[in-house]
Amino acid sequence: MAYDELQTLCSLDVNSSIQLSASPVQLSATAQTLTEATSISLADAILQTAISTPFYPDSIPTTFVQQGEGSEKAAPILLLHGFDSSVFEFRRLLPLLAPHREAWALDLLGFGFTERMAGLTFSPDEIRQHLYAFWEQAIARPLVLVGASMGGAAAIDFALRYPQAVERLVLLDSAGFAKGGPETKVMVPPLDWIATEILRNSWVRNRISQLAYCDRTFSSADAATCAALHLECEGWRRATIAFTKSGGYTFLADRIREVKSKTLVVWGEDDQILGTKDAEKFEQAIADCQLVWIPKCGHVPHLETPQRTADLILPFIR
Numbered sequence: 001m002a003y004d005e006l007q008t009l010c011s012l013d014v015n016s017s018i019q020l021s022a023s024p025v026q027l028s029a030t031a032q033t034l035t036e037a038t039s040i041s042l043a044d045a046i047l048q049t050a051i052s053t054p055f056y057p058d059s060i061p062t063t064f065v066q067q068g069e070g071s072e073k074a075a076p077i078l079l080l081h082g083f084d085s086s087v088f089e090f091r092r093l094l095p096l097l098a099p100h101r102e103a104w105a106l107d108l109l110g111f112g113f114t115e116r117m118a119g120l121t122f123s124p125d126e127i128r129q130h131l132y133a134f135w136e137q138a139i140a141r142p143l144v145l146v147g148a149s150m151g152g153a154a155a156i157d158f159a160l161r162y163p164q165a166v167e168r169l170v171l172l173d174s175a176g177f178a179k180g181g182p183e184t185k186v187m188v189p190p191l192d193w194i195a196t197e198i199l200r201n202s203w204v205r206n207r208i209s210q211l212a213y214c215d216r217t218f219s220s221a222d223a224a225t226c227a228a229l230h231l232e233c234e235g236w237r238r239a240t241i242a243f244t245k246s247g248g249y250t251f252l253a254d255r256i257r258e259v260k261s262k263t264l265v266v267w268g269e270d271d272q273i274l275g276t277k278d279a280e281k282f283e284q285a286i287a288d289c290q291l292v293w294i295p296k297c298g299h300v301p302h303l304e305t306p307q308r309t310a311d312l313i314l315p316f317i318r
Contacts, residue, residue, distance in 0.1 A: 070102025
């Protein structure tokens with residue numbers, strides 16, 4: 001599909017049959033500088049709903065995007081973004097999936113535009129429980145869970161705990177095999193503040209973005225804006241520090257072999273963020289697993305080769 005055809009698909013209306021009580025999200029004025037049609041369309045489609053969880057006394061305002069129409073026989077798709085990211089990560093993939101299947105993208109707890117409530121630890125345990133509460137209150141039927149990078153680790157963790165909720169699993173250059181590192185030990189004042197200031201720095205973020213792509217022309221000003229909009233949300237630093245101190249998903253490596261869901265692993269051959277060794281580890285560890293490589297693609301196939309990624313996902317979930 002040509003790029004202008006992809007932009008045309010972004011005009012698809014958000015499905016009005018959502019049963020949740022949801023309202024549009026007012027992004028900061030920075031969103032007005034977006035230029036790519038896919039980015040503008042997704043910005044206009046972000047909704048917020050109150051999700052009740054067992055670990056927090058108040059409902060958590062949770063942001064998501066939902067497009068496309070489904071049927072009771074077709075499992076909906078739920079997209080989970082990577083570390084320090086948001087639903088904007090799926091601005092190019094979502095409109096390619098929506099014409100074929102009910103598709104959702106969710107801001108995980110502690111990330112994106114989902115509110116970072118005071119008193120939360122933003123640990124993988126809370127993320128999993130919040131994700132389950134969203135699934136239970138918004139979808140409530142087996143789904144296709146698609147996770148990119150850290151979102152892949154969150155998807156694996158969810159599938160292990162709630163296998164009845166996951167019909168199929170798709171991992172896009174997924175995290176999951178990393179063990180604990182030194183970063184948790186340095187996340188103490190004032191080093192934690194310094195670390196997040198470095199992460200917030202536009203030069204650092206642009207450098208990471210460039211490394212994520214094989215074709216670095218994709219690392220545009222629009223892409224930089226999409227990747228940084230959530231930094232303006234209240235509590236970003238606090239949640240980022242808390243998640244890092246929790247150790248993240250470094251506990252998963254020895255449990256990946258327990259995944260029972262039929263799994264598709266999609267991996268860019270030129271991934272400069274995670275490398276390529278873990279792709280074959282997933283193929284070997286998960287009993288029912290298919291690995292597909294994408295040539296001339298980096299760490300984010302859903303952004304760099306969205307049509308190819310959709311063309312792999314759609315036949316797999318049929």
